[in-house]
Amino acid sequence: MTVQPTGQPPLAAGGAPVAGRRRTDLDDATERSVLSASDRRKPSIRFTLITVQVLVLIGLLFAGLGPLVWLLKASTSTTQDILTDPFALWPSGVQWENLWFAWTRGRIGLHLGNTVIVVIGTWIASLLVSITAAYVLSVLRPKWGPFLSGAILFTLFIPHVVSLVPLYLTILDMPGLGVSLLNTYWAVWLPAAANAFNVLVIKRFFDSLPRELFEAARIDGAGGVRILVSLVLPLSKPILAVVSLLTIVASWKDFLWPLLVLQRPDMQPISVALPRIVELYELSIGMAALFLALIVPVVLFLIFQRKFLRGVSMSGGVKG
Amino acid sequence: MIFAYFAWGPILRAFVMSVQRTNLVDPVEWVGLENFAYVLADPLLGTAVRNTLWFALLALIFGFPVPLFLAVFMAELRGRRWLYTVLAYLPVMVPPVVAILLWKTFYDPSSTGLFNAILGWLGIPPQPWLNSPEMAMPAIVLEATWAGAGSAVIIYLAALTAVRTELYEAAELDGAGIWSRVWHVTLPQMRGVILIMILLLLIGAMQVFTEPYLFTGGGPMNATVSVMLMIYNYAFLFGDYGAATALSVLLAVALGILSGAYQLATRRWSQE
Numbered sequence: 001m002t003v004q005p006t007g008q009p010p011l012a013a014g015g016a017p018v019a020g021r022r023r024t025d026l027d028d029a030t031e032r033s034v035l036s037a038s039d040r041r042k043p044s045i046r047f048t049l050i051t052v053q054v055l056v057l058i059g060l061l062f063a064g065l066g067p068l069v070w071l072l073k074a075s076t077s078t079t080q081d082i083l084t085d086p087f088a089l090w091p092s093g094v095q096w097e098n099l100w101f102a103w104t105r106g107r108i109g110l111h112l113g114n115t116v117i118v119v120i121g122t123w124i125a126s127l128l129v130s131i132t133a134a135y136v137l138s139v140l141r142p143k144w145g146p147f148l149s150g151a152i153l154f155t156l157f158i159p160h161v162v163s164l165v166p167l168y169l170t171i172l173d174m175p176g177l178g179v180s181l182l183n184t185y186w187a188v189w190l191p192a193a194a195n196a197f198n199v200l201v202i203k204r205f206f207d208s209l210p211r212e213l214f215e216a217a218r219i220d221g222a223g224g225v226r227i228l229v230s231l232v233l234p235l236s237k238p239i240l241a242v243v244s245l246l247t248i249v250a251s252w253k254d255f256l257w258p259l260l261v262l263q264r265p266d267m268q269p270i271s272v273a274l275p276r277i278v279e280l281y282e283l284s285i286g287m288a289a290l291f292l293a294l295i296v297p298v299v300l301f302l303i304f305q306r307k308f309l310r311g312v313s314m315s316g317g318v319k320g
Numbered sequence: 321m322i323f324a325y326f327a328w329g330p331i332l333r334a335f336v337m338s339v340q341r342t343n344l345v346d347p348v349e350w351v352g353l354e355n356f357a358y359v360l361a362d363p364l365l366g367t368a369v370r371n372t373l374w375f376a377l378l379a380l381i382f383g384f385p386v387p388l389f390l391a392v393f394m395a396e397l398r399g400r401r402w403l404y405t406v407l408a409y410l411p412v413m414v415p416p417v418v419a420i421l422l423w424k425t426f427y428d429p430s431s432t433g434l435f436n437a438i439l440g441w442l443g444i445p446p447q448p449w450l451n452s453p454e455m456a457m458p459a460i461v462l463e464a465t466w467a468g469a470g471s472a473v474i475i476y477l478a479a480l481t482a483v484r485t486e487l488y489e490a491a492e493l494d495g496a497g498i499w500s501r502v503w504h505v506t507l508p509q510m511r512g513v514i515l516i517m518i519l520l521l522l523i524g525a526m527q528v529f530t531e532p533y534l535f536t537g538g539g540p541m542n543a544t545v546s547v548m549l550m551i552y553n554y555a556f557l558f559g560d561y562g563a564a565t566a567l568s569v570l571l572a573v574a575l576g577i578l579s580g581a582y583q584l585a586t587r588r589w590s591q592e
Contacts, residue, residue: 057407
């Protein structure tokens with residue numbers, strides 16, 4: 001990404017989300033927005049506001065929830081029913097066995113498991129690398145620190161497109177090691193770990209921690225690793241949560257890279273395997289497979305929606 | 321800790337090397353600018369560039385105003401805002417592959433396809449959607465907008481909380497109506513975010529791959545071949561890694577020029 005923050009508040013010291021001010025829906029009655037309290041009392045404005053509200057709600061229900069509900073319906077209908085009338089409600093009865101068929105024959109379970117392996121591995125690798133890198137750059141500050149920092153920053157300005165093919169060839173034949181990572185999960189985990197954005201965000205947070213703390217700990221005889229584990233990490237929970245969220249969501253959604261490096265069908269995560277599964281079976285089974293692939297992230301989102309949205313808007317502040 | 325650097329090191333090196341690499345056919349050979357010449361002479365490139373720009377333009381037209389309107393509107397809500405936010409963000413949680421395969425079913429060109437059935441209620445004849453060179457790209461952009469709008473809404477909402485509210489008071493005293501308050505107070509204060517969101521949208525659109533790859537594979541009649549799809553085909557269909565790298569470098573340079581020009585063009589406006 002080639003954008004630098006302009007005019008945006010930098011990541012607030014202490015990690016307090018800039019957007020967190022309006023967290024609860026109740027207390028923003030005291031804050032004003034475009035409409036003032038007197039506007040809200042005017043009947044004409046009230047009426048328009050309510051009308052627009054209802055219209056937008058209908059639109060959002062239609063666009064946001066509609067496709068998912070339809071998918072649930074389609075995944076439990078017969079192919080014939082889907083094809084003849086997409087809006088008919090189960091004219092031939094509910095086919096729960098579609099889901100079972102997709103799960104067993106389509107091996108959705110296996111692929112979901114692979115996705116989990118990919119996501120967790122990416123998460124661990126990426127946190128490990130970005131935390132240690134940020135710690136070295138921000139707290140330990142070796143002489144070659146600025147050089148490394150510049151090298152990391154440099155990668156942020158190069159679009160990922162450039163590295164796609166060379167990175168693939170690197171995976172195919174690791175230079176100097178003579179091994180191929182093709183068809184191993186390392187091929188997904190390691191490149192994802194080298195995420196300059198994560199390193200810089202965490203480094204910026206570490207920079208904002210009071211340095212006296214580190215001095216005090218050092219005087220008490222704590223070593224570098226000790227300071228990191230028992231001092232820095234507990235203090236940086238909020239930023240680590242945001243970085244984890246972004247990393248996990250991105251790796252769950254990733255398609256092109258796993259498609260390239262995980263070519264063995266039984267290793268492929270769900271996103272790579274789905275197009276094949278959908279093509280292989282009839283429409284209703286395909287829809288059932290899509291539904292099963294969808295349900296996990298959506299349910300997780302609905303459970304954690306509040307934390308989740310706060311994290312996303314905070315990351316927007318970081319990115320912007 | 322040092323070990324982590326060894327994991328990071330090769331990747332960094334690969335990154336730098338990628339810029340210098342010229343050719344990677346079996347015996348590695350220096351061929352100078354031959355790859356670039358080859359890529360630039362490919363008749364498909366013009367089509368791909370046109371398609372990619374068309375995609376970016378459509379993505380901007382579809383994908384920019386809707387989230388902005390939603391965010392400004394949702395900031396006015398009292399009480400049930402979370403419901404709107406969750407609904408707007410829900411499509412973002414759908415993995416792209418699932419979304420694309422689902423929408424592909426929606427775009428079924430027969431008269432009983434989902435979208436055609438809806439059009440049928442309104443008395444509009446069934447459309448060919450992805451099967452027609454004219455409609456395929458807008459159809460793809462529509463899906464991409466649906467999938468991406470939610471996160472833009474959240475970011476705009478976050479930016480809206482930073483808008484200084486005293487100015488509304490002042491504008492109101494001066495007799496400004498609701499629309500002029502939005503236009504003259506809200507939007508100018510958000511222009512930093514808006515400008516960056518547009519740029520990110522454009523950069524993302526220029527690198528579009530998954531959508532055309534899964535929806536149409538570039539067809540019909542190459543109407544949806546994007547530059548990224550060409551890179552993929554060069555490298556992984558034809559095994560011509562040199563040409564693929566050359567094209568990626570060209571794309572990257574184009575992106576760099578785009579964002580540089582964009583920053584320059586909007587600098588005055590964003591600093592006022």
